[in-house]
Amino acid sequence: MTKIGLEIHCQLTNLESKLFCSCKANYRGFEPNANICPVCIGLPGSLPRLNKKAVEKATMIAMSLNCNTPDKLAFFRKNYFYPDLPKNFQITQLNVYGEHSIGQNGTILVDDKEIRIRRIQLEEDPGRLIYEGISEKTQITLVDYNRAGTPLVEIVTEPDFENERQVRLFLNILSDLLDNLDVSNPSLEGAMRADGNISIEGGNKVEIKNVNSFHDLEKALHFEITRQESLISRDIPIEQETRHWDDKRKITVSARIKEGEEDYRYFLEGDIPWITIDSQTLNKLKADMPESISSKKERYITKQIPAQVAEVLSSDKFCSDLFELAHNESNAIVIANLITTDLMGLVDTDEKREKSKLTHQHLTDLANSIETKEITRTSAKTALQECVATGLPVSEIISTLDLGHISDESELNKIIDEIFIQEPNTVEQTKTNPETINYLIGKVMEKTKGKADPTLTLNIINKKLS
Numbered sequence: 001m002t003k004i005g006l007e008i009h010c011q012l013t014n015l016e017s018k019l020f021c022s023c024k025a026n027y028r029g030f031e032p033n034a035n036i037c038p039v040c041i042g043l044p045g046s047l048p049r050l051n052k053k054a055v056e057k058a059t060m061i062a063m064s065l066n067c068n069t070p071d072k073l074a075f076f077r078k079n080y081f082y083p084d085l086p087k088n089f090q091i092t093q094l095n096v097y098g099e100h101s102i103g104q105n106g107t108i109l110v111d112d113k114e115i116r117i118r119r120i121q122l123e124e125d126p127g128r129l130i131y132e133g134i135s136e137k138t139q140i141t142l143v144d145y146n147r148a149g150t151p152l153v154e155i156v157t158e159p160d161f162e163n164e165r166q167v168r169l170f171l172n173i174l175s176d177l178l179d180n181l182d183v184s185n186p187s188l189e190g191a192m193r194a195d196g197n198i199s200i201e202g203g204n205k206v207e208i209k210n211v212n213s214f215h216d217l218e219k220a221l222h223f224e225i226t227r228q229e230s231l232i233s234r235d236i237p238i239e240q241e242t243r244h245w246d247d248k249r250k251i252t253v254s255a256r257i258k259e260g261e262e263d264y265r266y267f268l269e270g271d272i273p274w275i276t277i278d279s280q281t282l283n284k285l286k287a288d289m290p291e292s293i294s295s296k297k298e299r300y301i302t303k304q305i306p307a308q309v310a311e312v313l314s315s316d317k318f319c320s321d322l323f324e325l326a327h328n329e330s331n332a333i334v335i336a337n338l339i340t341t342d343l344m345g346l347v348d349t350d351e352k353r354e355k356s357k358l359t360h361q362h363l364t365d366l367a368n369s370i371e372t373k374e375i376t377r378t379s380a381k382t383a384l385q386e387c388v389a390t391g392l393p394v395s396e397i398i399s400t401l402d403l404g405h406i407s408d409e410s411e412l413n414k415i416i417d418e419i420f421i422q423e424p425n426t427v428e429q430t431k432t433n434p435e436t437i438n439y440l441i442g443k444v445m446e447k448t449k450g451k452a453d454p455t456l457t458l459n460i461i462n463k464k465l466s
């Protein structure tokens with residue numbers, strides 16, 4: 001049996017400042033080493049001040065993952081020397097004097113399987129190393145401390161995953177959950193990183209590090225399962241080790257022997273006092289938490305939105321926010337449909353979403369125009385495209401692009417007559433195969449650029465055929 005556990009690092013990118021100083025938490029877009037101060041580059045004598053918001057947001061993550069939250073929080077120094085770590089220690093958490101990290105013993109359902117969360121801890125991100133140079137020999141390493149001190153939440157799961165597909169589903173759910181909580185933008189480069197550990201058939205545990213994307217993690221896990229199965233089939237024991245993912249060769253390679261906890265010489269961070277989180281604060285945080293994705297989904301289903309559409313809509317914060325503002329009791333299904341069938345395809349990247357000029361009012365107006373038969377559903381798609389690109393009012397778009405519905409019987413009659421002349425074979429086929437009527441309707445839609453009233457079109461065609 002395959003057992004996979006994960007360690008996921010999520011940056012709290014939506015916070016204003018770093019974990020222990022007032023430098024920007026969102027370090028992206030700065031010149032190298034421009035978003036730093038004596039605290040985050042560890043100058044002697046500088047003292048950390050804990051970011052209250054980071055504690056609150058990390059606690060919200062813990063609560064959303066059904067974790068227990070501690071009465072008291074403690075921080076520890078994890079000592080190791082590496083150029084990306086200016087202080088030579090990382091301030092993190094450790095449950096050595098009891099459960100004092102931000103959350104423990106949580107669970108989350110993934111495809112009806114319960115995945116246990118062992119622990120969640122709040123810590124600082126190290127700086128970033130950038131490797132440059134054209135060959136191995138001339139390679140140089142640059143260090144940028146802009147990221148050093150960014151609030152990071154580490155989520156450690158129990159080894160409850162049985163395959164890489166469950167891992168992918170979990171990471172998608174987690175990424176939507178963080179986005180929905182408005183604590184992080186998981187699509188930013190480096191905002192969410194995951195390492196895995198894997199053992200098969202009760203053998204030793206192998207850790208996989210250095211994985212740059214979720215997609216690569218899936219490939220690395222797949223490779224590792226195959227490698228370990230092949231060793232077992234040849235009676236070769238699997239060594240307990242850390243392996244790195246080699247992105248170029250698409251294989252895992254043996255790395256350093258894994259340090260144990262004792263190698264890091266953890267000790268209590270004396271510059272940060274123990275933090276008490278009282279029940280009043282916890283209750284307030286709970287009350288302030290955004291509605292969960294599952295609760296949104298249930299609510300959408302009560303509006304008669306199909307379960308699958310409700311699921312897609314509720315797990316996308318950008319789209320569900322638009323839906324909430326745009327819909328009312330009578331147009332919910334139409335708006336959910338416009339968003340999931342058309343809008344999601346039009347704005348499928350962060351960049352396109354930022355550029356989009358669409359407001360919730362556009363969606364409400366489009367739904368109205370469909371309902372009052374001013375435009376067809378097909379024309380609504382064209383209008384939606386225009387709304388995203390220009391932000392002009394729906395009424396203006398309909399008249400400028402001449403998207404108005406054709407429901408004039410004599411006009412449609414004329415168009416259909418022409419098509420009957422052009423398509424004598426299809427007309428003949430309808431006698432033996434009624435399905436071919438759809439082809440004729442398609443021709444009418446093509447000719448009218450989707451503006452013909454579908455019901456009226458069908459009625460006229462049927463009349464002519466009988």
Ligand SMILES: [Zn+2]
Pocket residue numbers: 018021022023035036037038039040041149
């Ligand atoms: Zn700083």
